[in-house]
Amino acid sequence: MRIYADNAATTKISRKARDAMISVMDEVYGNPSSLHSEGQRAAEVLLKAREDIADCLGCSADEIYFTSGGSESDNTAIVSAVKYAEKRGKRHIVTTAFEHHAVLHAIKKLEAQGYEATYLDVHENGIVRPDEVEKAIREDTALVSVMYANNEIGTIQPISEIGRICNEKKILFHTDAVQAAGHVKLDVGELGVDYLALSAHKFHGPRGIGVLYAKRRATLSPLIEGGAQEKNRRAGTENLPAIAGMAAALKDAVSGIDETACRVSAMRDKLIDGLLKIPHTVLNGDKESRLPGNVNVCFEGIEGESLLLMLDMMGVAASSGSACTSGSLDPSHVLLAIGRPHEIAHGSLRLTIDDENTDEEIEKMTDIIPKVVEKLRDMSPVWDDLQKGRNKYVIQ
Numbered sequence: 001m002r003i004y005a006d007n008a009a010t011t012k013i014s015r016k017a018r019d020a021m022i023s024v025m026d027e028v029y030g031n032p033s034s035l036h037s038e039g040q041r042a043a044e045v046l047l048k049a050r051e052d053i054a055d056c057l058g059c060s061a062d063e064i065y066f067t068s069g070g071s072e073s074d075n076t077a078i079v080s081a082v083k084y085a086e087k088r089g090k091r092h093i094v095t096t097a098f099e100h101h102a103v104l105h106a107i108k109k110l111e112a113q114g115y116e117a118t119y120l121d122v123h124e125n126g127i128v129r130p131d132e133v134e135k136a137i138r139e140d141t142a143l144v145s146v147m148y149a150n151n152e153i154g155t156i157q158p159i160s161e162i163g164r165i166c167n168e169k170k171i172l173f174h175t176d177a178v179q180a181a182g183h184v185k186l187d188v189g190e191l192g193v194d195y196l197a198l199s200a201h202k203f204h205g206p207r208g209i210g211v212l213y214a215k216r217r218a219t220l221s222p223l224i225e226g227g228a229q230e231k232n233r234r235a236g237t238e239n240l241p242a243i244a245g246m247a248a249a250l251k252d253a254v255s256g257i258d259e260t261a262c263r264v265s266a267m268r269d270k271l272i273d274g275l276l277k278i279p280h281t282v283l284n285g286d287k288e289s290r291l292p293g294n295v296n297v298c299f300e301g302i303e304g305e306s307l308l309l310m311l312d313m314m315g316v317a318a319s320s321g322s323a324c325t326s327g328s329l330d331p332s333h334v335l336l337a338i339g340r341p342h343e344i345a346h347g348s349l350r351l352t353i354d355d356e357n358t359d360e361e362i363e364k365m366t367d368i369i370p371k372v373v374e375k376l377r378d379m380s381p382v383w384d385d386l387q388k389g390r391n392k393y394v395i396q
Ligand SMILES: *Cc1c(COP(=O)(O)O)cnc(C)c1O
Pocket: 008, 068, 069, 070, 071, 072, 074, 100, 102, 147, 149, 150, 151, 176, 177, 178, 179, 199, 200, 202, 208, 209, 210
């Protein structure tokens, strides 16, 4: 039996999302822009999906734009806000050091074009401080972009407090809520955001489809030119099966979200407590202000990649914050941002669980992982040096 504990990377599609997609593919094949009955039927399905998603986010349907996923939504929000503010001579962006690359790289590109960016500290607990956001805002600030919850360490940011600050100062505010949507309750009005990004495959919907919420007063500039879809803001024939699948997945995730979050966070805490019994182990990110399903720890003296491979052989699909898996030797920018030294950041393990995981799986992981860590430490020269006192432990 395999244990899937990498839900922050992607999730298994839900039955409801799959069924919704199949029925649209089989029965609703018209183009929503066509005037004939098949087209109008497709336009109805499109509108229903838009309304259902708007209901889940507490906004109106005309504030929902369909995109190809989280990355496109983030890029569109950032570029739109910046283009709007540029006309008023504003060329400064406030963000955090541990955003997803969809945000960080979009901002880096703007910096290369002469924009300025401030990357806020997220401190050891992985949480940005609203007063520091306020201090970073300047006369020429165009946009504040702070993620709702971090994809590696799961920490939840004080978005509504930051929203209040941005509204007071009349600055556009974007949040990447890709990790939060479908896992914690989101209400765009309460959050005070102008833009919010989400992606279906992070909540048991299909890949390659996402949403950008843009508040009525917030402008949107298209990244792609073409047809008049999405009120001229996002060209291209709508991916109707995926849109219907996303709406079904989000509705499903949002119904009973509090109970699910409660059950999943109880499993998370059991897993964290079990892993922290391993000597020289530290939890990454705040224990309380944390996504229900996120566990992220660093083990001293081992490499995250070896740990992943061994866990995979033992039936556990996990992830490491270290970017070696993506072909680079740099440790995770997120773990560095919370102050973990390089050698510690390399020994990280991320387990992201959700409502499909069971108590038995948690027990099995708390049983297997300490054994695997011990085995790897036995083979590690770094660990040997620590044990023999030739080097000092970083994690006590
Ligand atoms: C997955 C993820 C994205 C990218 O979403 P895609 O749909 O894969 O493009 C962006 N931000 C965060 C926080 C994510 O976890």
